[in-house]
Amino acid sequence: xxxWFYDTYQDETHFGLRVTKSLYHGRSEYQAxxxxxxxxxxxxxxxxxxxxxxxxxxxxxxxxLVHPALTTAPRVRNVLxxxxxxxxxxxxxxxxxxxxxxxxxxxxxMVVEACREHLPEIGRxxxxxxxTVLFEDGIAHIEQYQGEPLDVIIVDGPDPVGxxxxxxxxxxxxxxxxxxxxxxxxxxxxxxxxxxREDFCRIVRNVRAVFPRARPYLSPVPIYASGxxxxxxxSDAVDPLAVDEExxxxxxxxxxxxxxxxxxxxxxxxxxxxxxxxxPGEAERR
Amino acid sequence: xxxWFYDTYQDETHFGLRVTKSLYHGRSEYQAxxxxxxxxxxxxxxxxxxxxxxxxxxxxxxxxLVHPALTTAPRVRNVLxxxxxxxxxxxxxxxxxxxxxxxxxxxxxMVVEACREHLPEIGRxxxxxxxTVLFEDGIAHIEQYQGEPLDVIIVDGPDPVGxxxxxxxxxxxxxxxxxxxxxxxxxxxxxxxxxxREDFCRIVRNVRAVFPRARPYLSPVPIYASGxxxxxxxSDAVDPLAVDEExxxxxxxxxxxxxxxxxxxxxxxxxxxxxxxxxPGEAERR
Numbered sequence: 001x002x003x004w005f006y007d008t009y010q011d012e013t014h015f016g017l018r019v020t021k022s023l024y025h026g027r028s029e030y031q032a033x034x035x036x037x038x039x040x041x042x043x044x045x046x047x048x049x050x051x052x053x054x055x056x057x058x059x060x061x062x063x064x065l066v067h068p069a070l071t072t073a074p075r076v077r078n079v080l081x082x083x084x085x086x087x088x089x090x091x092x093x094x095x096x097x098x099x100x101x102x103x104x105x106x107x108x109x110m111v112v113e114a115c116r117e118h119l120p121e122i123g124r125x126x127x128x129x130x131x132t133v134l135f136e137d138g139i140a141h142i143e144q145y146q147g148e149p150l151d152v153i154i155v156d157g158p159d160p161v162g163x164x165x166x167x168x169x170x171x172x173x174x175x176x177x178x179x180x181x182x183x184x185x186x187x188x189x190x191x192x193x194x195x196x197r198e199d200f201c202r203i204v205r206n207v208r209a210v211f212p213r214a215r216p217y218l219s220p221v222p223i224y225a226s227g228x229x230x231x232x233x234x235s236d237a238v239d240p241l242a243v244d245e246e247x248x249x250x251x252x253x254x255x256x257x258x259x260x261x262x263x264x265x266x267x268x269x270x271x272x273x274x275x276x277x278x279x280p281g282e283a284e285r286r
Numbered sequence: 287x288x289x290w291f292y293d294t295y296q297d298e299t300h301f302g303l304r305v306t307k308s309l310y311h312g313r314s315e316y317q318a319x320x321x322x323x324x325x326x327x328x329x330x331x332x333x334x335x336x337x338x339x340x341x342x343x344x345x346x347x348x349x350x351l352v353h354p355a356l357t358t359a360p361r362v363r364n365v366l367x368x369x370x371x372x373x374x375x376x377x378x379x380x381x382x383x384x385x386x387x388x389x390x391x392x393x394x395x396m397v398v399e400a401c402r403e404h405l406p407e408i409g410r411x412x413x414x415x416x417x418t419v420l421f422e423d424g425i426a427h428i429e430q431y432q433g434e435p436l437d438v439i440i441v442d443g444p445d446p447v448g449x450x451x452x453x454x455x456x457x458x459x460x461x462x463x464x465x466x467x468x469x470x471x472x473x474x475x476x477x478x479x480x481x482x483r484e485d486f487c488r489i490v491r492n493v494r495a496v497f498p499r500a501r502p503y504l505s506p507v508p509i510y511a512s513g514x515x516x517x518x519x520x521s522d523a524v525d526p527l528a529v530d531e532e533x534x535x536x537x538x539x540x541x542x543x544x545x546x547x548x549x550x551x552x553x554x555x556x557x558x559x560x561x562x563x564x565x566p567g568e569a570e571r572r
Contacts, residue, residue: 014302222513268551
């Protein structure tokens with residue numbers, strides 16, 4: 001007998017992985033949480049039946065969410081991460097010695113507890129003294145934040161449905177912008193530009209309604225079965241291609257995916273995506 | 287009731303698409319052939335149960351298989367395509383007015399007949415007078431070829447199992463090299479660099495055993511559920527980044543995916559892939 005776990009997208013695709021062992025199943029007040037072993041991806045985390053990350057491919061996502069922002073933001077002392085309960089994102093952020101303080105705001109304590117126990121290979125930086133983990137609503141946290149301006153905000157959220165939907169709205173990005181240092185950077189995952197094209201376009205539009213510079217970039221994530229993934233880099237003033245070479249060199253040194261050439265490459269957009277996200281009047285600059 | 291078609295990879299993944307209508311099912315002497323409608327990808331072609339291409343995403347694959355080679359090969363008058371029964375590859379090759387003759391060698395006549403009837407949106411160039419379609423074994427064809435040296439050889443084959451396995455062996459690449467113009471280019475698909483990593487590495491090794499210049503490049507294909515796909519560009523003398531700007535500009539003008547920036551971007555390799563494919567002594571050049 002073989003056991004399969006199926007990630008279903010809008011009753012259009014089933015992406016199934018053969019499970020060799022179930023490690024954890026729980027239901028928090030927010031979602032169902034599953035962690036299981038597979039031969040192909042190693043240990044996998046699923047929330048409400050949707051694959052989130054795996055030990056076998058997590059670096060594709062976490063490195064490419066973090067390093068374009070952390071190698072270009074002029075200051076990276078004070079970083080806020082919304083979501084990211086598996087710990088992979090804060091691990092990459094904490095790899096920078098310039099980072100003095102990372103606050104991770106994850107709504108679901110059970111996700112962090114399950115990942116700390118069953119996925120220690122991903123969240124290798126939980127004990128870093130620069131890290132504070134808060135279990136609360138990310139949107140409310142940013143609205144009420146009264147500390148020093150934030151240098152970088154990273155939104156490591158799930159799909160834009162249910163409780164996470166607010167993380168993809170302009171009102172949220174407006175709040176982020178208010179709490180950012182004037183040359184601060186916001187970065188977020190923005191879904192599959194192919195099979196979730198409407199979501200992708202809406203997210204880009206919503207970020208652009210708030211930030212004068214907002215550039216999508218593309219990088220694959222094997223466990224998100226759709227051939228490619230997207231992220232948005234947003235700032236009032238920072239050019240995502242104006243890289244701090246020393247920081248990028250150090251990141252490249254420890255990364256399995258990210259390097260200096262990949263940094264530039266991911267901002268190249270296919271014609272079709274360019275046309276979708278070009279602002280009025282920008283088309284002729286292609 | 288909903289109907290699903292599952293692409294199964296080595297009993298490790300099931301990638302299922304919901305089928306709204308079955309259009310064709312046949313069994314040739316080589317394989318089972320299915321063409322069906324889906325909401326997410328439009329019409330899909332599967333061979334022996336493996337998704338090959340779809341109307342919704344075929345340009346990701348066909349443009350990126352063809353244009354890096356056709357915009358850099360010094361001569362593109364005489365092009366040979368092995369496989370490619372859906373007609374998407376020859377369509378892109380024939381978009382170049384410099385191309386005088388394209389020979390497509392597809393082993394399975396039934397695939398071409400089914401695609402001409404049911405996927406005319408993909409094979410839009412079947413009636414181009416510069417195209418000759420031969421139904422025979424591609425390896426035997428190249429071995430026995432006695433015409434003018436070939437400017438570009440494109441191998442548009444399925445996975446390296448069964449009858450197609452020979453398309454991924456050094457002996458085949460050696461035969462290709464003999465039939466190529468001295469500055470000719472060979473390009474081929476080389477599987478998923480993540481979930482089919484052993485195949486990918488073996489193919490790169492086999493090409494490098496024959497061609498002094500052989501560079502893998504990466505570009506996503508949504509219907510190949512693994513987060514990214516790979517191709518190999520091989521030549522005795524041609525630098526895949528030394529682009530004929532006029533040809534590239536023209537290709538960018540009609541393409542949905544390819545453009546000049548994408549051309550450069552796809553040759554940037556993640557650290558892990560770099561390490562896998564670096565030749566001895568090359569590591570320090572990174």
